[in-house]
Amino acid sequence: xxxxxxxxxxxxxxxxxxxxxxxxxxxxxxxxxxxxxxxxxxxxxxxxxxxxxxxxxxxxxxxxxxxxxxxxxxxxxxxxxxxxxxxxxxxxxxxxxxxxxxxxxxxxxxxxxxxxxxxxxxxxxxxxxxxxxxxxxxxxxxxxxxxxxxxxxxxxxxxxxxxxxxxxxxxxxxxxxxxxxxxxxxxxxxxxxxxxxxxxxxxxxxxxxxxxxxxxxxxxxxxxxxxxxxxxxxxxxxxxxxxxxxxxxxxxxxxxxxxxxxxxxxxxxxxxxxxxxxxxxxxxxxxxxxxxxxxxxxxxxxxxxxxxxxxxxxxxxxxxxxxxxxxxxxxxxxxxxxxxxxxxxxxxxxxxxxxxxxxxxxxxxxxxxxxxxxxxxxxxxxxxxxxxxxxxxxxxxxxxxxxxx
Numbered sequence: 001x002x003x004x005x006x007x008x009x010x011x012x013x014x015x016x017x018x019x020x021x022x023x024x025x026x027x028x029x030x031x032x033x034x035x036x037x038x039x040x041x042x043x044x045x046x047x048x049x050x051x052x053x054x055x056x057x058x059x060x061x062x063x064x065x066x067x068x069x070x071x072x073x074x075x076x077x078x079x080x081x082x083x084x085x086x087x088x089x090x091x092x093x094x095x096x097x098x099x100x101x102x103x104x105x106x107x108x109x110x111x112x113x114x115x116x117x118x119x120x121x122x123x124x125x126x127x128x129x130x131x132x133x134x135x136x137x138x139x140x141x142x143x144x145x146x147x148x149x150x151x152x153x154x155x156x157x158x159x160x161x162x163x164x165x166x167x168x169x170x171x172x173x174x175x176x177x178x179x180x181x182x183x184x185x186x187x188x189x190x191x192x193x194x195x196x197x198x199x200x201x202x203x204x205x206x207x208x209x210x211x212x213x214x215x216x217x218x219x220x221x222x223x224x225x226x227x228x229x230x231x232x233x234x235x236x237x238x239x240x241x242x243x244x245x246x247x248x249x250x251x252x253x254x255x256x257x258x259x260x261x262x263x264x265x266x267x268x269x270x271x272x273x274x275x276x277x278x279x280x281x282x283x284x285x286x287x288x289x290x291x292x293x294x295x296x297x298x299x300x301x302x303x304x305x306x307x308x309x310x311x312x313x314x315x316x317x318x319x320x321x322x323x324x325x326x327x328x329x330x331x332x333x334x335x336x337x338x339x340x341x342x343x344x345x346x347x348x349x350x351x352x353x354x355x356x357x358x359x360x361x362x363x364x365x366x367x368x369x370x371x372x373x374x375x376x377x378x379x380x381x382x383x384x385x386x387x388x389x390x391x392x393x394x395x396x397x398x399x400x401x402x403x404x405x
Contacts, residue, residue, distance in 0.1 A: 147182075148183065151173055151182050151183040155171065155173070155185070168189070169185065169186065170186035170187050170189050170191055171183070171184070171185045171186075171187065172184050172185075195372045197377075198369055198372065198377050199369070200402075200405055201368070201380055201381050201401050202368065202369060202380070203404065203405060204380075204381070204384045204400065204401040204402075204403075204405060205381070205383060205384050206362070208383075208384045208387040208388055208400070208404055209361055209383060209384070209387050210361065211360060211361055211365075212360050212361065212362070213360065213361040213383075214357040214358050214359070214360055214361070215233045215248070215357065215364075215379075215383070216233045216235070216248075216356070216357045216358075217230075217233040217238050217253060217298070217355065217356055217357075218231045218233065218253075218352050218354065218355040218356075219253060219260075219353040219354050219355075220351060221260075221261075221264075221350060221353050222347060222350045223349055223350070223351060224349070225270070226266070226269065227269070227270045227272055227344070228257070228261070228269045228270065228271050228338070228353070229271075229274050229344055229345075229346040229350060230271065230273040230274065230298065230323070230324055230327050230341070231273075231346050232273065232274060232275045232277055232296065232297035232298025232299075232323075233297065233358075234277050234278065234297045234379050234382060234383055234386075235248055236293070236299055236302045236375040236378075237302070237358055237367070237376070238250055238300050238301075238323070238356070238358070239300055240300040240301060240323070240326050241301065246359060247359065248358045249356055250300050250323065250326060250327055251330055252356050253354055253356045254327055254330030254331050254333070254334060255334055256354035256355075257336075257353045257354045258331055260353040261336050261353065262335065262336070266336070267335060267336055267337065268336070268337045268338075269336060269337070270339045271324065271327070271331070271339055271340075271341040272341055272342050272343065272344030273298055273320055273323070273324040273327075273341050273342075273343060274298070274343075274344060274345050274346050275296050275297045275298050275320045276297070276345050277382075277386065277392065278297045278382055278392045278393065279391050279392050279393045279396070280391065280392075280393025280394060280395075280396075281393070281394070282294040282296050284378075284394075285394070288315075290314060290315065291312050291374050292315075292374040292378065293316070293375055294315070294317075294319055295375075295378045295379075295382070295394075296319050297382075298320040298323050298324070299320060299322075299323055300322070302315070302319075302375040303315040303322070303375075309371075310371035310373065311371070320343070321341070324341035325341060327341070328340070328341055364376060364380065368380065378397070381397035381398065381400065382396075384397065384400040384404065385397045385399070385400035387400075388403065390403075
């Protein structure tokens with residue numbers, strides 16, 4: 001007889017399996033210890049058992065079901081409790097306590113937050129550090145900031161003997177509730193902040209846009225001219241690669257755009273591209289550099305000419321034009337012929353044909369900080385400017401970030 005698998009069991013099965021693995025060693029030790037006693041009991045009761053009437057099939061079934069439910073409840077009780085994500089809280093707390101190192105692999109994983117075989121595991125969320133250093137307990141049970149000496153004892157060994165941080169290093173810890181400086185190491189020395197400014201960019205972008213905000217690239221059809229405009233949404237992670245890794249895909253956008261055009265009976269179009277989301281010059285003051293592409297609202301794979309996803313790499317000279325040419329080729333693969341693309345601007349009358357969107361801003365910020373991604377940093381600074389009504393150029397982006405801090 002086939003018994004259908006219930007949906008609640010399908011949901012709970014991974015948890016029960018992990019719980020069973022956790023208690024299996026205990027059950028094995030119990031069985032080994034109880035074995036001799038069970039054998040003696042069996043020999044003593046054997047004559048009586050021969051006089052007992054053989055149970056019926058339904059009694060076997062009911063007994064087995066009851067024992068199974070009891071065992072499952074016991075296993076879950078021993079292995080639990082569980083948090084809202086389905087992770088056993090003991091496992092989560094132990095992972096934090098072990099302080100495993102690692103990080104998200106944005107280059108080879110299955111998504112912006114995924115990991116792949118052989119890549120570092122995401123580091124567990126650590127508990128509050130400063131609250132664990134001591135300090136007094138404020139009203140309501142909240143720990144106040146630790147004392148100066150507590151911080152010095154913790155941070156001095158990390159900062160003063162850290163050749164990996166360079167010859168000159170500085171740090172400051174400030175209690176935001178009072179403005180009091182709790183710790184300082186060369187904090188008055190004028191130093192170039194370099195990529196630590198990405199932390200400020202992350203805070204500004206998340207504050208202005210929210211962690212769920214996504215960057216959208218779209219195609220629009222001009223009703224008057226029949227022109228198709230590829231509108232850049234300021235997403236440097238837009239990818240033209242076959243394996244999109246959960247990023248916004250130019251290939252998907254081409255497929256969806258071609259399908260929308262065919263529904264209108266259109267198989268030949270004039271193609272243009274729109275980069276007007278950003279203002280000002282595209283070339284960074286540092287000039288041509290393998291750490292940063294030209295800053296434009298339309299590009300694919302950060303303008304990289306190799307298969308890299310982070311770090312220095314040769315870049316195309318005109319990322320927007322290159323992305324548009326690639327898009328024209330993808331349209332042709334789906335039966336729509338496009339002219340050689342040129343720059344333009346989508347009007348307010350243009351009808352959207354198709355869209356693709358980036359991972360959420362929280363994932364983009366994580367990638368930016370993990371990889372020290374200059375292209376993403378410049379993009380998020382400009383999106384902060386757009387969201388706060390400032391010009392989306394180098395000066396406006398810097399002012400927007402500073403204003404949010």
